Amino acid sequence: MGTPGMSLLGIGNRSDQVRVFGLIRLVGHVSEASSDPVRIDVSVGGFEVSFGAAECVVSSSPNDFRVEVNLMSHLLPNGPTNATVSVDFADGSRAAFPAKPLIVNNNTPLGVQVAEDLRVHGTGPIQPRVIDSKMFPYEKGKAKAWFDEIEPIDTPLSFDQPADMESAHRHLERWGFCILPERLPASLIEEFTADLEEAIESGRLQYEKGTSQRIHEAHRLESGRKIWLNPEVMAFLKSHFRDTPCACQTLTYVNGSEQDAHQDTIHLTPYPAGFMCGVWVALEDVKPDSGELFVYPGSHKSKRLRAGDLGLDKVDQDYSSYVIFDAEVRRLMEEGGYERAAYRPKAGQILVWHENLVHGGSPRIDREKTRLSIVSHYFAKGAVAYYDSRGEAGALELLPENA
Ligand SMILES: O=C(O)CCC(=O)C(=O)O
Numbered sequence: 427m428g429t430p431g432m433s434l435l436g437i438g439n440r441s442d443q444v445r446v447f448g449l450i451r452l453v454g455h456v457s458e459a460s461s462d463p464v465r466i467d468v469s470v471g472g473f474e475v476s477f478g479a480a481e482c483v484v485s486s487s488p489n490d491f492r493v494e495v496n497l498m499s500h501l502l503p504n505g506p507t508n509a510t511v512s513v514d515f516a517d518g519s520r521a522a523f524p525a526k527p528l529i530v531n532n533n534t535p536l537g538v539q540v541a542e543d544l545r546v547h548g549t550g551p552i553q554p555r556v557i558d559s560k561m562f563p564y565e566k567g568k569a570k571a572w573f574d575e576i577e578p579i580d581t582p583l584s585f586d587q588p589a590d591m592e593s594a595h596r597h598l599e600r601w602g603f604c605i606l607p608e609r610l611p612a613s614l615i616e617e618f619t620a621d622l623e624e625a626i627e628s629g630r631l632q633y634e635k636g637t638s639q640r641i642h643e644a645h646r647l648e649s650g651r652k653i654w655l656n657p658e659v660m661a662f663l664k665s666h667f668r669d670t671p672c673a674c675q676t677l678t679y680v681n682g683s684e685q686d687a688h689q690d691t692i693h694l695t696p697y698p699a700g701f702m703c704g705v706w707v708a709l710e711d712v713k714p715d716s717g718e719l720f721v722y723p724g725s726h727k728s729k730r731l732r733a734g735d736l737g738l739d740k741v742d743q744d745y746s747s748y749v750i751f752d753a754e755v756r757r758l759m760e761e762g763g764y765e766r767a768a769y770r771p772k773a774g775q776i777l778v779w780h781e782n783l784v785h786g787g788s789p790r791i792d793r794e795k796t797r798l799s800i801v802s803h804y805f806a807k808g809a810v811a812y813y814d815s816r817g818e819a820g821a822l823e824l825l826p827e828n829a
């Protein structure tokens with residue numbers, strides 16, 4: 427009987443592998459195991475939990491598998507600690523991953539309030555592989571988004587650039603989206619467009635010409651990263667969240683997405699509700715019939731739809747069961763009397779939406795017309811970030827000065 431190979435433990439959803447905050451996914455690989463895993467013991471910060479294999483093991487082949495557990499680091503003491511994970515096998519043997527050193531830092535006021543809510547709700551710091559909305563006290567928790575609690579100041583609906591940041595904030599609070607006063611510089615758009623083209627040519631980024639395919643990971647390009655961590659967007663989100671913003675992901679579209687009307691809430695899910703924003707940047711003047719982004723102004727006040735409440739299982743690739751979600755969104759829009767508006771910005775214009783605003787991509791009526799755009803999603807550092815539809819912890823990146 428050989429000894430199984432135990433990898434180092436990595437953090438699957440952070441690029442900083444040591445300094446951690448929020449919800450983190452610990453991942454370890456076991457190779458050449460001589461029998462099946464039956465029990466996983468996790469210990470960190472004075473807490474200990476044991477799981478059955480079904481709760482945190484994913485097999486890639488009979489002898490190789492991945493162990494995944496989540497840590498709600500909000501509930502761990504701030505400062506240095508070690509996480510240890512060991513595996514019991516069916517043949518009675520036992521093996522441990524090397525201890526993983528972590529430095530925990532959840533010290534923003536929102537983070538402190540979230541920790542308190544989780545304690546009261548009985549959600550422990552060590553969780554299995556799949557994260558679900560039931561783990562969070564959406565109704566009873568004390569941590570709330572201030573902008574969802576206030577009566578917004580009335581302000582006219584507009585798709586034009588406002589005079590100042592203050593007007594942008596008021597528009598976001600009232601209508602669930604706003605345009606920022608500053609545009610992305612034309613030089614950065616040019617730089618990004620050239621980098622994108624080259625990355626597609628070289629195969630670094632996957633994109634099939636002419637399709638509505640979304641390009642992931644364009645923020646790994648230097649110019650993409652500049653757009654993703656744009657200081658003006660970050661400053662705006664900081665004053666909106668009243669907490670440090672973190673960048674989660676990007677989706678770059680050459681053509682319109684044709685995505686059905688949806689709330690991002692079910693895909694990019696914060697606890698407490700509200701602490702996520704989408705930021706959509708036009709990389710060319712958007713033409714009619716190109717598959718424009720559309721929004722339902724004011725619909726951020728509609729009921730939030732969650733996967734578990736709709737009876738939807740966690741999905742990986744196949745979202746076909748989401749026809750239930752699509753129908754429910756349509757029903758909410760009709761019932762609430764919300765009206766769809768197509769968005770035709772100038773190149774560089776930046777639109778910010780509230781986590782729960784209903785939006786999507788119009789049909790590409792003229793398939794010759796491109797609609798080059800990049801959308802990034804951001805969470806507040808003190809919030810828990812996860813993907814409800816997938817049951818995964820959310821990836822987050824801090825600005826270097828906030829790390
Ligand atoms: O760009 C689009 O058409 C839709 C993008 C979207 O829904 C999103 O990224 O959340």
Ligand SMILES: [Fe+2]
Nearest residue numbers: 688689690785
């Ligand atoms: Fe979306």
